[in-house]
Amino acid sequence: MKQQITVTVNGVQYTSEVEPRLLLVHYLRDVLNLTGTHVGCDTSQCGACTVIMNGSAVKSCTVLAVQADGAEITTIEGLAKDGQLHPLQEGFWEMHGLQCGFCTPGMIMTAYDLLQKNPNPTEEEIRHGLEGNLCRCTGYQNIVRSIQYAADKMRGAAAAAGGE
Amino acid sequence: MYPAAFEYYRATSVPEVVQLLQQHPDGKILAGGHSLLPMMKLRLAEPAALIDIGRVPDLNGIQDAGDSIVVGATTTYWNLLQSDVIRQSLPLITEAANVVGDIQVRNRGTLGGAMAHADPAADMPAVALALDASMKVVGPNGERTIPASEFFVDMFTTALSPDEVLTQIIFPKPQGTSGQAYEKFAHPASGYAVVGVAAFVTLDGGKVQTVRVGITGAGTVAKRASAVEQALAGQEPTEQAIESAAAHAAEGLELNGDIFASEEYRAHLARVFTQRALSRAVAAARG
Structure with a gap:
């Protein structure tokens, strides 16, 4: 039997009737047409489907859409504001943090959670934080640099805001 | 990959969970879902019903009860990692929770789920044994407490009856000079x-x-x-x-x-x- 859910995704509220077995990732991609969130392994390992749900990074292939009822979700589409890339997106651009780009949305959303919890991570902490995200191209070096770039920029912005 | 179809129930209280378990003998409890949902997607598990305990209010949280620390079954690894009382009295939990899965798994996975699932390669059962924890479970005949040493029976098998739900994990606070x-x-x-x-x-x-x-x-x-x-x-x-x-x-x-x-x-x-x-x-x- 279908269930009604209401979910806020990137600030927009949606109400839908869904089958209980519908995974959040398929809800985002196939129902809301937000295809920036990728399906990689589908076995909860690769992290390509990572989104922010109620402030925390989750693998949306391992959450039922019905479990997300009432939740606030941010996907990669929701990061840029007013045509300005988020510092993480800018970091991946500037530091060449991607090659094929398939893992990138998940990498960025996990890094978003990581930097929220720890605005000034060491390289080791970044690598530990990315354990749930797999990249088959880059060897991770530039992904780590991209996140360091974003962390620096976000701390700078926070300091500037604090000084005003 | 989709799981096989199932009926979904969102429980709002522990008595309701027990009632739903009795009504759905082929049902499974869903907490964080980070062991169960992957198994369901691979069709290794095909429960007819899922009883979601993720929003039962009394099941989440960490309480300092004086000589013990009581952890609600749906408390996530991330909740455990954030807890000062856990870090001070039971740093073993903090240390182990930090190496469970990855950030995303720690955000969703629950302590009660790890106990009840009893994966032979899960970290937390070893921690519960070393800290002499006990499991509070509730069923149709009321509640009982099972020591960790009797809780883990075999691979993916615990002392829980099919109509019981694990509600709390109780850790005695260490006394004296301990490590x-x-x-x-x-x-x-x-x-x-x-x-x-x-x-x-x-x-x-x-x-x-x-x-x-x-x-x-x-x-x-x-x-x-x-x-x-x-x-x-x-x-x-x-x-x-x-x-x-x-x-x-x-x-x-x-x-x-x-x-x-x-x-x-x-x-x-x-x-x-x-x-x-x-x-x-x-x-x-x-x-």
Whole structure:
């Protein structure tokens, strides 16, 4: 039997009737047409489907859409504001943090959670934080640099805001 | 990949969970879903109904109850990692929770789920054994408390009845001079424990008063290493004494063997990681 859910995704509220077995990732991609969130392994390992749900990074292939009822979700589409890339997106651009780009949305959303919890991570902490995200191209070096770039920029912005 | 179809119920109270379990004998409880949903997607599990306990208010949270710390079943690893009272009294939990899965798994996965699922390679069963935790469960005939040492029965099998729900995990607060440590050899791909050893010791007058060692990953079910504990209790915990006690680590385990790690290798890892965990626990106790 279908269930009604209401979910806020990137600030927009949606109400839908869904089958209980519908995974959040398929809800985002196939129902809301937000295809920036990728399906990689589908076995909860690769992290390509990572989104922010109620402030925390989750693998949306391992959450039922019905479990997300009432939740606030941010996907990669929701990061840029007013045509300005988020510092993480800018970091991946500037530091060449991607090659094929398939893992990138998940990498960025996990890094978003990581930097929220720890605005000034060491390289080791970044690598530990990315354990749930797999990249088959880059060897991770530039992904780590991209996140360091974003962390620096976000701390700078926070300091500037604090000084005003 | 989709799971097979199921009916979904979102419970709002513990009595409702028990009632739903009785109405749906083929149902399963859904907490964080980070063990159950992957199994359902692979069709290794096809429950007819899911009873979601994720929003039952009394089941989430960490309470300091004086001589014990009570953790609600749906408390996530991330909740545990954020808790000061856990970090101060039961740093073994903090240490182990930090090496469970990855950020995303720790954000969703729950302590109660790990206990009730009883994956032979999960970290937390070893921790519960070493800390002498007990499980509060509620069923149609009321509640009962099961010590961790009797809770983990076999691979994916616990002492829970099908119509019971695990509600709380109760950890006694350590008394006196104590130390705790978790040592894990993680599978490089899955992150699960090939072998994980949780150690707890108390010292009195330079000698080991209490020692509890929980081993996961090596065998079919997480177990106390009784032979190790007997060998070390009452001894002065010198490097030598720890090493000879740890030599008993694989005794009494029904060892797992697979393409990654043979039974013999797991037995070896159990001994080495028991020695490391005990050495660190003793060092922590000495301060």
